[in-house]
Amino acid sequence: MKNAFLKSTLLAEFLEALRRFGVLHGPTVSDDGVASFAPISDASPLRLDYGRTLIPPKKYLIPFREEILKLHDGIYHPAAPLAQDMVLFGVHPCDLEGIAYLDRVFLADRPDPCYAARRARLTLVGISCEPDDFCFCSVPPGTAPCDLYLTALADGFLLDALTPKGEAITQAARELLTKAAPQPPACRASCTIEPQDPQLRFSDNPLWDRFAQLCLACGACSVCCPTCYCFDVREYPNLAGDGVRLREWDNCLFKTHGEVAGANFRATRLERLRYRFLHKYCGFSPLEGVVSCVGCGRCRSACPVDIDLRELIETGKNPGGEPA
């Protein structure tokens, strides 16, 4: 169905139709004002005017902690990933871009079984947004990778089905949809960050030292980053002699991240900030040259000491210039 239009007044019915495709999650705001993706029981807790959730939707694909192996009688067995059919509704283009990046990490070349199982059962419904002061979107308009994309208009939403799953949703909800006049693609500010020269991490920019002195190594920028996926692997035995092997989010700002027996390759905060810069703006093998910043603005808004690594890029462009 081309140029399908959903009136705002029919949103609740539309959400009901979506439930046929899985458990419905979407943006909500808790009593203490924290925006998060959470289960949507009916239309009331859904908050489509949210700016950004504190934790990005990566939590659905790489849970904070998950069992990867079970140990029984000295033999390791794969843990069955806990995956369910899920519809994630109201995801902004930057977060969709973040999921697309994680797909490249976990699905290309020897797919990760836990990630693949969850991803296969996840339906993504994107929605257009209004960038705020923290955003630095790098997604060109109209390319958000999702199954169904909603462009918010004054009295409703324009629907774009981008995959067969998205088509199936518009089919299932066809009685709620009307035909809209063809619309020009939504335009909004877009600031694409180009892949950076890795040598920039050793630039003589005084910001490096300033950031290293300010940084609390709290790791908030990595926790809330939609494309940060570093994980640690831990094994926990139980008293019966069996146990589990877990993987859980790790954080490149933590001192333990670069530890080996008897040494630490990233013992200082300066080294860890360089590492972060390199991973975000230059990319690691095999995604060398791929920027993993999607411009969601979470790291800027979460950093307690106002570090913004992008300033290093902007001053890099104009040597001697002040950061923008």
Add this chain to the structure above:
Amino acid sequence: MNDAASDMQLPHGAILLDRRELSPDTALFRVAPEASSLRALSRFTPGQFIQLSVPGAGEIPISPADLPGADGTLELCVRRVGHVTELLHAAKPGQRLGLRGPFGTGFPIREMVGSPVLLLAGGLGIAPLRSLLYHLLRHRDDFGEVTLMYGARQPELMLFREELVGLAAKGELRLYLTVDFAPQEPAGNFSCAVGLLPDLLKGFSFDAGRSYAAICGPPALYRCLVGDLEGAGVEARRILISLERRMRCGIGRCCHCAVGQKLCCTDGPVFRLSDLEQIPEAL
């Protein structure tokens, strides 16, 4: 689950056969992998690593100290230094272990054919180089002169000493040993130099232009040696360095082992110096 991907993070079974003490804190463990590992292990290249699981303790990356035997038996030289190695050292023969891999790149053994090879090992760094050494010796006619320079802190921490001396006595390699300190060496024991590896290298004359140099040891060792090797005329692309990082997953995902933009587990752990020159934090 039998898809290739789940195999990547699922350890195969292995049995601890026996152990031989090499020093007060280091032992050589012989491990027999179950049949499911044999095909992968048959493709082992010296310098690659395996992930060894001690059930209930966790997993550690180890570079085998010899090529796998015909039956797949692995020799793993492990120092007791952390949680997993502590429990491995406490394990009895017959204990079940787990095994993944081999992973990573090894030494470019095909390219090295016909060339003299200089092996430079510091401390536990002898382990990965021992598997390269045995590859060279088992294909002795394919390679030029083989020289091993091996430095340890003190004589009793020198690993595989009798074995290496025996090989040298048979004329299979040129062997230079050095220790940082030699408090009381009993008379009649094989003597070795006192000093650091770079001191040994200074007085050494070799066909540097045709040679490959393979280095493994603590980070300080690389920083000392690479300049001297280049100064002597060894090409940067022929200086092979086995790096140590904290490889957790072994398959390029967890991002603990990044060296610049490279990942030690998939792009390494053996790197050419020429590939590390733009990565100051590598060494």
